[in-house]
Amino acid sequence: MTEELVRLGDYELDMGRVVRAVLESRARRILVQLPEGLKRHYPALLKCIKERVGLDVEVYLDASPAYGSCLIDLESTGSYDLVLHVGHDPYPYATYSSSKIVFLDLEYVGSEPESTISKLKRFLRSASAVRVAIVTTNQHKKLSKMIRSELESDGFSVVAGPAVVLGCYVPLDMGIAADAIVVVAGGFFHAIGVGMVARNSLVVRVDPYTRDVSDVSREVYRFTSRRLKKMAEALEARSWGILVGTAGQYRPWLVGRLVRLLSERDLNYYLYVAPVLTAEVLRNLDSPEVGAYVVTSCPRVAVDDLSDFEKPVLTPSEALRVIERLDVGEYPDSFLEKPY
């Protein structure tokens, strides 16, 4: 099916898919969820939709944070005929499904692929890496497919991917025989997440925004050293704050496990429900009673947004190690424990 691409800032959206989704569902009340930074394009998107499907549709923008599809709240979206969720793939840990939600890719189009791919090839050759796996985020799927085909036509063997990686989910079986795992994503969060799982592999970050190509082992080392320090500080805590998320970030199995372990060890705990968690929110509720916090919603909040908070704020995997007094000199191999 041919694409009808429209620009939203530096990104492209397939308007053909939007129109098909609206016409096929006969939706009249539509909720659009755009990632942070792109919400300002709602008027342009609205104009496009109305021009294509008619004026009698009501299109609302969801103004609440849309950091990931994990935040889709079925209760608040339930009153719409159709939810257009832009920029993220379906959340792999979601415990719900809804045919009313359509997931739409966004593709970043400012990456200058040719020079980035040439840089990557030179990097892989210098590391003698021939078998390659590729992971990426929603915004760089086309670039990643292009990387795959360019590598294959130049003698490399792509053994897996491109597959979509999330901060809390690494899709690859790390037993795969790859000399290098290429992570096509902006910033370091996703590459470090892959580096923690694939400890013995070369993890190469391709940043489409800066066009950097680099081995992330040094960043993984620095990151784990910083986090181990936080875990050591949390060993002193007699009382914990458990920060509980909402929608797909509500993880009752984790909350229950933390509560049980803390109770078994005669440690206090306090439960806080926080749909959006920032340093300001945490400072506002912080009490001298609490020695350490664990964020059970999004691991990125603990390792990025609250990494400089005055008290240790840990991911679930970090907190479980500390509370269970397991080997806290060794960093866990994931940010988030999987559902069980």
Ligand code: SF4
């Ligand atoms: S890393 Fe956070 S925002 Fe991203 S999918 Fe996971 S829980 Fe959601």
